[in-house]
Amino acid sequence: MAGQSQKYHEQYDFNEEINEPIIDRMRRIKINSVVPGMVLGKTIYGYNYEVLLNKGVALTSAYINLLKNRGYVRIYIDDDETADIVLHDPISDKIRIMSVRDIFKTYKVTQSAITNIKAENTESIIKCINTPKIKKSFHESQAFEHLCNGIHYFIDEIMKQDVMSGLNSSKSVDNYTYEHSVDTAVISIIIGKKLLLNREKLVQIAIGEFLHDIGKIFIDEKIINKPGKLTAEEFNAIKYHPTYGYELLKDIHSIGTVVAHIPYQHHERQDGRGYPRGLRGTNKLDDKGVAFTDREKLIMFAEIAALSDVYDACSSDRPYRPGLPPDMVYELIKNGAGTQFNKELVDCFLSVVPKYPVGCEIRIKNGNYMNFTGVVSSLNTRQMAKPKVKLLADNMKNKISPVEIDFSSEGIGIEMECIW
Numbered sequence: 001m002a003g004q005s006q007k008y009h010e011q012y013d014f015n016e017e018i019n020e021p022i023i024d025r026m027r028r029i030k031i032n033s034v035v036p037g038m039v040l041g042k043t044i045y046g047y048n049y050e051v052l053l054n055k056g057v058a059l060t061s062a063y064i065n066l067l068k069n070r071g072y073v074r075i076y077i078d079d080d081e082t083a084d085i086v087l088h089d090p091i092s093d094k095i096r097i098m099s100v101r102d103i104f105k106t107y108k109v110t111q112s113a114i115t116n117i118k119a120e121n122t123e124s125i126i127k128c129i130n131t132p133k134i135k136k137s138f139h140e141s142q143a144f145e146h147l148c149n150g151i152h153y154f155i156d157e158i159m160k161q162d163v164m165s166g167l168n169s170s171k172s173v174d175n176y177t178y179e180h181s182v183d184t185a186v187i188s189i190i191i192g193k194k195l196l197l198n199r200e201k202l203v204q205i206a207i208g209e210f211l212h213d214i215g216k217i218f219i220d221e222k223i224i225n226k227p228g229k230l231t232a233e234e235f236n237a238i239k240y241h242p243t244y245g246y247e248l249l250k251d252i253h254s255i256g257t258v259v260a261h262i263p264y265q266h267h268e269r270q271d272g273r274g275y276p277r278g279l280r281g282t283n284k285l286d287d288k289g290v291a292f293t294d295r296e297k298l299i300m301f302a303e304i305a306a307l308s309d310v311y312d313a314c315s316s317d318r319p320y321r322p323g324l325p326p327d328m329v330y331e332l333i334k335n336g337a338g339t340q341f342n343k344e345l346v347d348c349f350l351s352v353v354p355k356y357p358v359g360c361e362i363r364i365k366n367g368n369y370m371n372f373t374g375v376v377s378s379l380n381t382r383q384m385a386k387p388k389v390k391l392l393a394d395n396m397k398n399k400i401s402p403v404e405i406d407f408s409s410e411g412i413g414i415e416m417e418c419i420w
């Protein structure tokens, strides 16, 4: 293992910058509210994960415009007011970058093998995926082997925490799919840990999540990246990505069949109204984790993936629409329990994912502090919807000396919302 670890690390030449700790002190604000002179709270990386802007840099209008052009909607800012707010990232930048690169390379290796292959309809695409050329390009690629080896470092980091305290990553136009794959895996592993799943199962979940959308490489890029609403025909084409992902992953013996069923079933629903097969769920936790007992029924790993996928996709900013605020996404998942998502799994999810993440800006909706604004300062891990907040401005937007409210005690009856 030590030798393998060294080999893995040698392939990535990380500078000290990336080796920074998981703890940061900052808040995340809209790029439109950023003004020159504000200090960047988190390093921003380019397409190849080269450093674009270093954490700690004072932002200029040129930098702010660069970030806007790259499609960033929100960034992390470091300031005196939030100096005591500790934000734990679920994974370090180092592991995030390793993971994103592994996913990126695994996608690219197969993507380059499919050029020049003509596939006009679904059947011919499935045939094409099952040709030795495509299968070999994927199964025997160093990128995929590397991804499987690296998964242990990813899991090790997440296993150090019990809940998600931080926000999801800042995604740009270029890296959306890969960052989304990492973020869904982070949420799923935290849920898996809460469910006391063993290591082998966590590895299966992480690999399945890293590659849950890989079937999209067989769909026209113009449809995948279309900024506006999809036509019925385009949406129909997208609906095949779980099937394509399954076809690509189904016979890799080293990782097991169950991994392939994560991409295959991640858009299915409890009530049978999902796609591609309209499978159903039982709304109960399956303590074995995976049970192919009934061909019509969903497996729990895919039910976890369905939850994480919707949570991250709805929370993430896209160039054509901002992400939904975390408190709204939290409610959306809660309301989907029983119909869209496995009910017992949602209960587990709500105990590890915060309604108001640390570092998020909030507004008070009622009472003496109505319309005062502030930031979530820490979580109460036993009541994830009731954090501590620090009010920083009054209802006229004037700065005030910070007022702390603990929503699990004195905050009873006070309502708040995330400012997004």
Ligand SMILES: [Fe+2]
Pocket: 212, 213, 241, 266, 267
């Ligand atoms: Fe998907």
Ligand SMILES: [Fe+2]
Pocket: 180, 212, 213, 309, 313
């Ligand atoms: Fe997805």
